[in-house]
Amino acid sequence: xxxxxxxxxxxxxxxxxxxxxxxxxAVAHAVKCCSPDVISAYPITPQTHIVEHLSQFVADGELxxxxxxxxxxxxxxxxxxxxxxxxARCYSSTTSxxxxxxxxxxxxxxxxxxxxxxxxxxxxxxxPLNIWNDQQDSVGARDSGWIQLxxxxxQEAADAIPQAYKIAEDPEILTPVMVCMDxxxxxxxxxxxxLLSQEEVDRFLPPYRPKHILDPENPKTFGAFADPSYFTExxxxxxxxxxxxxxxxxxVAVEFAEQFGRWYGGLIDTYHAEDxxxxxVTMGSVIGTIKDCIDDMRSEGLKxxxxxxxxxxxxxxxxxxxxxxxxxxxxxxxKDVTVGNEGALLTDLKAAxxxxxxxxxxxxxxxxxxxxxxxxxxxxxVVDKAIAARDRGIEAEMEFLSLREDLL
Amino acid sequence: xxxxxxxxxxxxxxxxxxxxxxxxLDAAGPNxxxxxxxxxxxxxxxxxxxxxxxxxxxxxxxxxxxxxxxGIEAALKHFGKNHNVFVIAGDGSTLDIxxxxxxxxxxxxxxxxxxxxxNEAYMNTGVQRSSSTPPCTSTTTTPSGKISFGNPRPKKDxxxxxxxxxxxxxxxxxxxxxxDLRRKVKRAISIPGPAYIQVNAPCITGWSxxxxxxxxxxxxxxxxxxxxxxxxxxxxxxxxxxxxxxxxVEDYLKAQGRYRHLFRMKGGEEMIRVLQxxxxxxxxxxxxxxxxxxTCTSEE
Numbered sequence: 279x280x281x282x283x284x285x286x287x288x289x290x291x292x293x294x295x296x297x298x299x300x301x302x303x304a305v306a307h308a309v310k311c312c313s314p315d316v317i318s319a320y321p322i323t324p325q326t327h328i329v330e331h332l333s334q335f336v337a338d339g340e341l342x343x344x345x346x347x348x349x350x351x352x353x354x355x356x357x358x359x360x361x362x363x364x365x366a367r368c369y370s371s372t373t374s375x376x377x378x379x380x381x382x383x384x385x386x387x388x389x390x391x392x393x394x395x396x397x398x399x400x401x402x403x404x405x406p407l408n409i410w411n412d413q414q415d416s417v418g419a420r421d422s423g424w425i426q427l428x429x430x431x432x433q434e435a436a437d438a439i440p441q442a443y444k445i446a447e448d449p450e451i452l453t454p455v456m457v458c459m460d461x462x463x464x465x466x467x468x469x470x471x472x473l474l475s476q477e478e479v480d481r482f483l484p485p486y487r488p489k490h491i492l493d494p495e496n497p498k499t500f501g502a503f504a505d506p507s508y509f510t511e512x513x514x515x516x517x518x519x520x521x522x523x524x525x526x527x528x529x530v531a532v533e534f535a536e537q538f539g540r541w542y543g544g545l546i547d548t549y550h551a552e553d554x555x556x557x558x559v560t561m562g563s564v565i566g567t568i569k570d571c572i573d574d575m576r577s578e579g580l581k582x583x584x585x586x587x588x589x590x591x592x593x594x595x596x597x598x599x600x601x602x603x604x605x606x607x608x609x610x611x612x613k614d615v616t617v618g619n620e621g622a623l624l625t626d627l628k629a630a631x632x633x634x635x636x637x638x639x640x641x642x643x644x645x646x647x648x649x650x651x652x653x654x655x656x657x658x659x660v661v662d663k664a665i666a667a668r669d670r671g672i673e674a675e676m677e678f679l680s681l682r683e684d685l686l
Numbered sequence: 687x688x689x690x691x692x693x694x695x696x697x698x699x700x701x702x703x704x705x706x707x708x709x710x711l712d713a714a715g716p717n718x719x720x721x722x723x724x725x726x727x728x729x730x731x732x733x734x735x736x737x738x739x740x741x742x743x744x745x746x747x748x749x750x751x752x753x754x755x756x757g758i759e760a761a762l763k764h765f766g767k768n769h770n771v772f773v774i775a776g777d778g779s780t781l782d783i784x785x786x787x788x789x790x791x792x793x794x795x796x797x798x799x800x801x802x803x804x805n806e807a808y809m810n811t812g813v814q815r816s817s818s819t820p821p822c823t824s825t826t827t828t829p830s831g832k833i834s835f836g837n838p839r840p841k842k843d844x845x846x847x848x849x850x851x852x853x854x855x856x857x858x859x860x861x862x863x864x865x866d867l868r869r870k871v872k873r874a875i876s877i878p879g880p881a882y883i884q885v886n887a888p889c890i891t892g893w894s895x896x897x898x899x900x901x902x903x904x905x906x907x908x909x910x911x912x913x914x915x916x917x918x919x920x921x922x923x924x925x926x927x928x929x930x931x932x933x934x935v936e937d938y939l940k941a942q943g944r945y946r947h948l949f950r951m952k953g954g955e956e957m958i959r960v961l962q963x964x965x966x967x968x969x970x971x972x973x974x975x976x977x978x979x980x981t982c983t984s985e986e
Contacts, residue, residue: 315761315764315765316757316760316761316764318757318760342764343764344760344761344763344764346756346757346760346794347794348753348756348790348794349786349787349789349790349793350786350787350790352749352750352753352786352787353750353753353756353786353787353790356746356747356750356753356754356756356757356787357753357754357756357757357760358757359744359746359750359754359757360721360744360746360753360754360755360756360757360758360759360760360761361757361758361760361761362757362761363744363754363757363758364719364757364758364761364762364765365761365765366757366760366761366764366765368757382747383746383747383750386746386747390746492719492742492743492744492758493742494716494717494718494719494741494742494769496742497739497740497741497742497743498742498743499732499737499739499742499743499744500742500743500744500745501728501732501744501745501746502728502732502733502734502735502736502737502745503728503729503732503733503734503745504734505733505734508734508735512734
């Protein structure tokens, strides 16, 4: 699905708007255009550049925000809980151990229905200590009640910020959103990016007008405790908001495409999926490599397609069922592993297909853990294994991709 | 006195905490937002869908009230709104688990007034030791026993930690001295930046004393010099509450179940002497007694 911009710009005009910037800068710039009232941040690699750029915007008077240099990621998210309850549009970003340190507050922010937006610069969790990219951190936070959007490239990571606010702050949703982008691969890369303009974002994103805030004129109680007679219903309402978010995420993506002329998919996107026999399902920056590889394989006559997960939470069950119903075999590539079971996305995907007539082999590959490159050769190996699973049956339901046997 | 905490909350009969809250909020007035960590306050005042709070109130987690208040204050500042922001928290969340967030809040200089009602243990979970528990106190995790006089460690000096953060206003107070407490809250509000007030707040179940004697027990803590009342402005000790008649620590200890073992165990007298020494040191350090009056006087 390709959306055409209403206000279509010529290629020349678009090229003129392009700037080669660091991924973190593009994201910080997008955040600036959303005019957050309070930003709270703690340095952690590879997220740091985002908040450094933001603090420079504040220091230069380009962004009128309260910038809190907090004592930890735990305080970062806690302070945003307070600021958001006081009616502020809030932003933070983090990664890895920082996200883990926020874990308790993540549940609190979503349970209190505070529409905070945060970038997660995806990175592996220790031990062993590793600063490089995989998605174990945000995938581990999948049940925290936050909406999770995953970006394929820098432009998408930046463009997801105003969309995230629009989704989070919708009175029918009121749920925090995590925009996940692969650490280093996207945060530290310099790419040509069309930077958002303030006027455009102002047109797209209305000011945040919360109904319920901490106000002495109209005192309200936030964060009461709920006994067993109430707790389930409050959780249900959160769950239901995610269900509503399925439509909202798609609608906001369409709206964004109509105004800005850029489309990344709604809940999911597809590439050469229409007639694909082998379907790869994944999320994040590895999609670029896979698309290149698919182009090559297609020219060799191999019918390979891709489903990109853009919204991991809420999980796009219906969209996936529709996109995958005619495939002959599915291979999931994901940068996480549930130790003791399999890849989280693999489990989620199999569960989505179970109660449908689709009965095809589904195999999974944890890959790119701790920042290891995922190469064209790796993708080809996945496709070979998928074809083998289709033709000769599943040998291994899950397999670590390109495992170095010499180290074991 | 205006009661910003409505009657009908679920705190124990004889609990000093609701009194502390009402005194603090009476002094602060209705233009106030309160953040509270998890603890007795939260569970006794906000069983959903009810709330005893007549000012805006927020509870997030056990260890983050100072950070939550920081965010509230930052948002208010951004919007140009002028409300008092208070944290009212127990000693466990303040001296132990919340220490990092509090240190950060002090360090960033938020205009947040932090009131710790100090009942000297984790009362909400059933009287376990906190780092605010005084030595020789029997708690469920530092019980007195055949070879133990209870908590072996001194009380963490949180006001000194606040002073070390260059918090402009730091004070101790007591539920037994309401005029003093109210005055200190007003003074804290009048000085921009963070403030820290630690209020001695007896817990009827944790300290195990006779119902109806809460204020009396709190007054004994002050009169024995175990709980000195003082205030620091910009790091300088500017005021202490002088004691007319200094009582021996036994008067305070005897009235509470948590020290009963000291009067029954062999060697208990020695422990009481240690506690008396602490009280005497406080008297000297803060100049709690009138000139020439360093002698202990027992009522008995």
